[in-house]
Amino acid sequence: MPMKETQITQETPYLLLDIKKLDANIARMQTHLAKLNVQLRPHVKTNKSAQVASRFFDGAEKPITVSTLHEADFFAQYGFTDILYGVAIAPNKFEHVKKLILAGTALKLILDNLQTAKLLLDFASRHHLPVNVLLEIDSDGHRSGLPPCDAEIEAIAQLLQGSLVTICGVMTHAGNSYNSKSIAEIEQYANQERDAVVSSADMLRSLGVNVSIVSVGSTPTALFSQDLTGVTEVRAGVFAFFDLVMAGLGVCELNDIALSVVTTVIGHQKDKGWIITDAGWMALSRDRGTANQKVDQGYGIVCDLQGNPIGDLIVTAANQEHGIISSRSQGHVEHFPVGTQLRILPNHACSTAAQYGGYHLLNLENDATPYWERINGWA
Amino acid sequence: MPMKETQITQETPYLLLDIKKLDANIARMQTHLAKLNVQLRPHVKTNKSAQVASRFFDGAEKPITVSTLHEADFFAQYGFTDILYGVAIAPNKFEHVKKLILAGTALKLILDNLQTAKLLLDFASRHHLPVNVLLEIDSDGHRSGLPPCDAEIEAIAQLLQGSLVTICGVMTHAGNSYNSKSIAEIEQYANQERDAVVSSADMLRSLGVNVSIVSVGSTPTALFSQDLTGVTEVRAGVFAFFDLVMAGLGVCELNDIALSVVTTVIGHQKDKGWIITDAGWMALSRDRGTANQKVDQGYGIVCDLQGNPIGDLIVTAANQEHGIISSRSQGHVEHFPVGTQLRILPNHACSTAAQYGGYHLLNLENDATPYWERINGWA
Numbered sequence: 152m153p154m155k156e157t158q159i160t161q162e163t164p165y166l167l168l169d170i171k172k173l174d175a176n177i178a179r180m181q182t183h184l185a186k187l188n189v190q191l192r193p194h195v196k197t198n199k200s201a202q203v204a205s206r207f208f209d210g211a212e213k214p215i216t217v218s219t220l221h222e223a224d225f226f227a228q229y230g231f232t233d234i235l236y237g238v239a240i241a242p243n244k245f246e247h248v249k250k251l252i253l254a255g256t257a258l259k260l261i262l263d264n265l266q267t268a269k270l271l272l273d274f275a276s277r278h279h280l281p282v283n284v285l286l287e288i289d290s291d292g293h294r295s296g297l298p299p300c301d302a303e304i305e306a307i308a309q310l311l312q313g314s315l316v317t318i319c320g321v322m323t324h325a326g327n328s329y330n331s332k333s334i335a336e337i338e339q340y341a342n343q344e345r346d347a348v349v350s351s352a353d354m355l356r357s358l359g360v361n362v363s364i365v366s367v368g369s370t371p372t373a374l375f376s377q378d379l380t381g382v383t384e385v386r387a388g389v390f391a392f393f394d395l396v397m398a399g400l401g402v403c404e405l406n407d408i409a410l411s412v413v414t415t416v417i418g419h420q421k422d423k424g425w426i427i428t429d430a431g432w433m434a435l436s437r438d439r440g441t442a443n444q445k446v447d448q449g450y451g452i453v454c455d456l457q458g459n460p461i462g463d464l465i466v467t468a469a470n471q472e473h474g475i476i477s478s479r480s481q482g483h484v485e486h487f488p489v490g491t492q493l494r495i496l497p498n499h500a501c502s503t504a505a506q507y508g509g510y511h512l513l514n515l516e517n518d519a520t521p522y523w524e525r526i527n528g529w530a
Numbered sequence: 531m532p533m534k535e536t537q538i539t540q541e542t543p544y545l546l547l548d549i550k551k552l553d554a555n556i557a558r559m560q561t562h563l564a565k566l567n568v569q570l571r572p573h574v575k576t577n578k579s580a581q582v583a584s585r586f587f588d589g590a591e592k593p594i595t596v597s598t599l600h601e602a603d604f605f606a607q608y609g610f611t612d613i614l615y616g617v618a619i620a621p622n623k624f625e626h627v628k629k630l631i632l633a634g635t636a637l638k639l640i641l642d643n644l645q646t647a648k649l650l651l652d653f654a655s656r657h658h659l660p661v662n663v664l665l666e667i668d669s670d671g672h673r674s675g676l677p678p679c680d681a682e683i684e685a686i687a688q689l690l691q692g693s694l695v696t697i698c699g700v701m702t703h704a705g706n707s708y709n710s711k712s713i714a715e716i717e718q719y720a721n722q723e724r725d726a727v728v729s730s731a732d733m734l735r736s737l738g739v740n741v742s743i744v745s746v747g748s749t750p751t752a753l754f755s756q757d758l759t760g761v762t763e764v765r766a767g768v769f770a771f772f773d774l775v776m777a778g779l780g781v782c783e784l785n786d787i788a789l790s791v792v793t794t795v796i797g798h799q800k801d802k803g804w805i806i807t808d809a810g811w812m813a814l815s816r817d818r819g820t821a822n823q824k825v826d827q828g829y830g831i832v833c834d835l836q837g838n839p840i841g842d843l844i845v846t847a848a849n850q851e852h853g854i855i856s857s858r859s860q861g862h863v864e865h866f867p868v869g870t871q872l873r874i875l876p877n878h879a880c881s882t883a884a885q886y887g888g889y890h891l892l893n894l895e896n897d898a899t900p901y902w903e904r905i906n907g908w909a
Binding site for chain 2: 161162163164165196218219220237238239240241242243244247263264266267270289292293294295326415416417418419420423427429432433434436437438439468470471472473475488489490492499501502505506507508527528529530
């Protein structure tokens with residue numbers, strides 16, 4: 152399928168999003184979750200774009216997960232008002248939280264310790280601000296959260312009982328599922344996620360807490376969960392774009408990856424079998440997420456402009472604005488002429504997309520908007 | 531020295547630039563280059579800020595190096611019109627180059643092959659556009675450039691002779707100096723850089739080319755060069771901020787690093803000796819530049835809010851918006867209360883700064899502007 156002339160003459164490097172693949176990836180997740188009878192609360196940290204986030208929904212309800220309050224501000228503007236901020240709240244963000252809540256956002260915060268619960272309760276009381284929170288449960292030892300059914304959960308519930316800070320649910324994230332060696336292992340993590348939050352929700356209910364949200368999610372566990380009894384919603388984000396890390400896990404095929412970086416050949420070092428391009432680590436990100444997988448993809452797999460991988464070419468090295476392409480097997484390298492445009496499949500969609508202010512679009516049904524803005528940063 | 535209240539209440543994560551350290555780092559480079567009688571053409575790819583770039587200069591001449599044409603647009607607006615674009619030009623950028631030149635920018639492009647030279651000559655001829663170029667010389671096998679005194683240099687000179695495309699100089703960049711194991715090795719690279727361009731400049735002069743710019747530069751070689759006879763200018767960028775990679779090379783002290791990320795403690799996993807913060811890889815960048823140095827600094831060295839390293843704490847792991855701090859030696863970790871603010875010294879100033887839209891300032895003599903904007907991206 153030929154790309155549009157406007158895309159071909161666009162200055163490189165730029166970020167290209169294939170809408171057909173995006174929609175297919177979203178449909179796959181929705182079909183899977185519908186079978187399990189849970190709602191999707193997509194994590195928009197990967198896309199940070201109102202137009203991309205809109206592709207997840209066709210009804211009035213548009214629950215999302217954000218990774219920054221800046222995302223919350225941005226998405227609330229576009230009518231996404233049911234927002235879970237998926238990082239434990241810090242005191243210097245209380246004022247920002249207040250603004251969002253007073254502006255009508257149904258914001259949900261995360262707590263995983265009594266210290267912060269006390270600070271938040273104090274803030275909410277002083278400002279007469281009703282705040283909804285979820286308790287974060289650690290299901291896999293990956294980073295944050297309280298152990299399932301931990302005594303501190305009870306202490307927080309007692310502290311907040313009858314106060315302006317309402318516990319409305321529990322959540323967890325099995326970040327270790329990204330390091331799985333098999334689909335069977337991913338399924339195990341999915342069960343661990345479910346058991347951790349369902350047991351903690353039951354514990355809270357036995358303490359009189361009205362738990363309405365039981366939230367799990369990572370792209371691998373979301374796609375391979377078989378039984379989510381007791382879970383109400385799934386948070387996942389990278390599944391909409393996919394990337395080489397997900398392909399390396401066996402979670403998607405290379406052909407499912409909706410995001411790529413378009414780059415131009417600017418020179419060669421023929422003796423070394425190198426093609427030099429204008430997409431360095433600034434364009435691809437420094438993410439080397441496949442470095443510890445079975446197949447290390449360098450800084451990305453090299454495709455032609457139609458998205459088909461070329462031999463075993465990968466981006467083997469990167470400077471700030473220079474990429475070096477060579478053959479993984481040190482085999483023959485066709486030296487495309489200067490000016491040739493190529494597409495690079497990224498290791499990690501979240502980090503690569505974050506290097507750009509927006510998406511150029513491929514296969515959009517309506518040509519009116521060939522570019523979708525995204526946001527970055529924290530303010 | 532206490533930080534200003536406005537900085538302490540700023541939402542984290544944010545980027546903090548210490549102006550006193552910035553100025554001292556710039557003065558060190560200027561003093562060194564003045565002794566060697568060469569001009570500084572700072573690379574602004576690290577700072578991407580008009581206010582930071584202004585600290586390099588006190589006269590009317592403000593030659594700079596840029597890594598993107600977007601930087602060229604931006605800096606030209608602020609009166610930096612003598613601009614070297616330090617990446618070999620690609621044909622899809624010719625129209626942009628034309629706009630810059632027609633707007634009065636004294637833009638200099640880089641060529642390292644006959645193919646691009648022909649394409650550029652064709653474009654310049656069709657558009658009656660005078661273009662100045664430098665030939666890129668490969669002094670260390672690191673990425674781009676023609677071998678010193680290569681036959682292709684002569685071929686390009688012959689092609690362009692008497693045309694609208696004027697060769698005004700030669701340039702090189704010893705990227706491999708970043709992997710040096712000693713200052714002696716850095717000095718060797720500095721000599722290699724000098725010899726590569728000076729010999730190529732002589733070759734061009736013997737062909738009748740009027741070579742006025744002989745340009746070298748990387749932060750390590752610039753700071754430790756002893757004799758730059760025949761060189762006219764030095765390009766370097768990261769020296770103004772410094773970072774852990776430069777400290778690991780012995781090029782600066784930790785205390786010289788002007789850039790840090792301010793973060794907040796949001797939780798703990800005490801059993802594991804972990805402090806959880808709100809500066810993950812999005813705030814610190816995925817750059818693990820010290821991973822192959824003698825001392826791997828993880829995602830950065832942890833300091834108190836005054837900038838003093840705390841024990842042997844480093845950021846040992848990072849998710850998108852979560853940082854995990856622990857002791858390098860698995861020693862005791864003081865569990866700072868939730869809300870405690872810390873500063874992280876970054877591996878690589880260029881990549882960390884690129885995660886932000888601007889700099890919060892420390893030790894600025896004039897309090898009028900506590901925030902300096904920077905640009906990112908390519909358009």
